[in-house]
Every structure is written in C-alpha cells, then in structure tokens.
Amino acid sequence: MTRIILIGYMGAGKTTLGKALAREMKVQFCDLDWFIEERYHRTIQQIFDEKGEAGFRDIERKMLYEVAEFEDIIISCGGGTPCFFDNIEFMNSKAQTVYLKATPEILFQHLKMGKNERPLLKNKTDEELMQFITESLAAREPYYSKADYIFDITLLNSIDRIKDSVRLIQELLNKKAE
Numbered sequence: 001m002t003r004i005i006l007i008g009y010m011g012a013g014k015t016t017l018g019k020a021l022a023r024e025m026k027v028q029f030c031d032l033d034w035f036i037e038e039r040y041h042r043t044i045q046q047i048f049d050e051k052g053e054a055g056f057r058d059i060e061r062k063m064l065y066e067v068a069e070f071e072d073i074i075i076s077c078g079g080g081t082p083c084f085f086d087n088i089e090f091m092n093s094k095a096q097t098v099y100l101k102a103t104p105e106i107l108f109q110h111l112k113m114g115k116n117e118r119p120l121l122k123n124k125t126d127e128e129l130m131q132f133i134t135e136s137l138a139a140r141e142p143y144y145s146k147a148d149y150i151f152d153i154t155l156l157n158s159i160d161r162i163k164d165s166v167r168l169i170q171e172l173l174n175k176k177a178e
C-alpha cells in the first residue's frame with residue numbers, strides 16, 4: 001500500500017509534484033488545502049478571516065487525520081501542517097513523508113506572483129516577503145527535517161524539472177526500502 005505525504009514550505013511544489021508523482025505511480029492524489037476547502041465550503045483565506053490562524057490549524061489537524069487513512073494515495077499538505085501540534089510525528093507514523101526542500105531565494109521566486117492568494121503572505125512588499133520566508137523557513141526547518149526523506153528541489157535546473165523530480169523521488173523512496 002502506498003501512502004506518501006509531501007511536506008515543505010509554500011511554493012516548494014508540493015501540489016505540482018504530488019500530482020505528477022501520483023500519475024506516475026498510478027495512485028490517487030489529495031491536496032489537504034483543497035480537501036479542507038471542499039469540506040468546509042470555504043476558501044483557506046475565508047477560514048483564516050473567520051476563525052483566525054488558530055482556528056485554521058485545528059481544522060487542518062482534523063482533516064489531516066482523515067486523509068491520513070486513505071490508501072494508495074499521495075497527499076500534499078499545507079506549508080504549515082507539519083509545524084503544529086504533533087502533526088509531523090503523526091504523519092511519520094501513518095505514511096512515508098518527503099520534505100521538498102528549497103532555499104528562501106527559490107521560494108521567493110515561486111511565491112512572488114501568487115502571494116496574494118496565501119493569507120500569510122498577502123500584501124507584503126518584496127522585501128517583507130523575502131524576510132518573512134527566510135525567518136519562517138528557519139523556524140519550520142526543525143519540523144520539516146523530521147521527514148523520512150529529504151528531496152532538494154534546487155538541484156533540478158533542467159527543462160524537464162517535474163519529470164526529473166518524479167523519477168528522483170521514486171529512486172529516493174526505493175533506495176530506503178531496499
């Protein structure tokens with residue numbers, strides 16, 4: 001049975017790579033943020049607005065416990081999911097966890113355009129965004145690095161980044177299983 005959880009900072013490519021990995025491994029894909037939005041009939045932004053971050057984290061944990069029961073699945077979770085409660089320990093007990101690791105500079109490039117869709121990044125200037133990413137990534141790193149596998153996305157510069165990443169993640173998973 002396959003159950004893989006992708007973790008990492010916003011903009012690391014969890015959803016993009018998760019979808020591609022699921023297609024390649026012929027299993028289902030689940031994005032925790034989308035799952036929450038569907039269940040609560042609200043966008044993540046609306047949940048933050050109505051219940052604050054603490055309210056969102058409670059919902060996120062509850063929904064994590066549900067999706068972690070799915071079988072033959074690749075789950076991508078939110079950037080903050082592993083960093084609250086004992087979520088990372090829980091994830092490690094239920095699935096193979098993969099940390100998609102990137103530098104603040106790369107994350108900044110990925111997040112600059114879509115920042116206003118993310119409640120934690122909204123309305124920040126470029127300078128504030130870079131500072132926020134650098135500081136919060138450092139604070140989250142101890143949680144992320146508890147993952148079973150660490151996959152450095154900055155190593156990949158080729159045109160076929162997604163395809164290469166999928167192949168390399170599969171190699172990583174197989175290596176440890178041997």
Ligand code: S3P
Pocket residue numbers: 008009010011014033044077078079080081118119120
């Ligand atoms: C968050 C990341 C978001 C979403 C929410 C909070 C975070 O998910 O869960 O806005 O705390 O890093 P993505 O990492 O998919 O953007």
